Amino acid sequence: MSAKGLLFDIQSYSVHDGPGCRTLFFLSGCPLHCEWCANPESWRLCEKVMFASSKCKVSKGCSRCIDKCPHDSITIKENKLVLNWDLCRKCTTFSCTKACFYEALKLCGKYYEVDELLKIMDRDRQYWGENGGVTFSGGEPFVQHDFLLKILKKCRDRYIHTAIETTGYVDNSIFLNVMNYVDFAFIDVKHMDKNKHKEKTGVYNDRILENIRSLKESKWPGRLVLRMPVIKDFNDTQDNINHMVSFMKELDLFEINILPFHRMGDSKWTQLGYEYKYKNEEPTSHDKLEKIQTIFLDNDIACYIGHETPF
Ligand code: SF4
Ligand code: SF4
Known part of the structure; x- marks a missing residue:
């Protein structure tokens, strides 16, 4: 794999993607193709x-x-x-x-050397405060796992707090190796049923659930928050939420962030020449989100809605 990484965006001063104030690096490439995706420009690993x-x-x-x-x-x-x-x-x-x-x-899309990203971190570091750091997002950051590992190791050398936003859809040995250098993780679970998961994302969920399970069993010392985009008539059913609750309790996972569906990615689909199936779908109502939140809270699982994350 190339010594350079392909990124489609870099954002400074984020306060929603991990603790404190953070610099976000969006890596290109994603093995999933979620029908509601807000970043379809991330899918293909190319400019x-x-x-x-x-x-x-x-x-x-x-x-x-x-x-x-x-x-x-x-x-x-x-x-x-x-x-x-x-x-x-x-x-x-x-x-x-x-x-x-x-x-x-x-x-x-733009190719960067590891050192170029380190310079951006040096520039932003003064704004991170005590708890901040960097977050690697995507796309799916594990698609460029060699580059990701290199930059994570450099961050560890520099005592930089690292977070990742991932689908968890990656080979298990690569996943566990890279996670050794990550302090905080959001891992998406879009649906607990493998066939339904494949229907809307293009891949089965076995590998994702297995990676979450093995991460817990590995005694990884970081903080893990699951994430679920709430998609109407797909994963917002009582049955699916109950399965999610059982899975989390079995693994002693007690934090989830539910994200409302929004249409902010709509124009990007058009700009890439794709058809957006969700262009007429309404954003998730707060009422719906609160109902789902209640199910998690009743099971002693902290459930953060949207950007109401406790960072
Ligand atoms: S219009 Fe399309 S094919 Fe022509 S130069 Fe631009 S990207 Fe390339
Ligand atoms: S015709 Fe439109 S896309 Fe082409 S150069 Fe002019 S403004 Fe740009």
């Missing part, structure tokens, strides 16, 4: 083009990108720019993005 039609000035006479595309992927139809996504997904030049002054066509 890619995104097209924001709302910023495009073709109706005002701009057409700078058209001649710059070596694959003749861009056409104008009814005064609007149209990309041939089959061609754009195979593109490696992204010449169009350099021609667009309006950021309608943008390149998503």
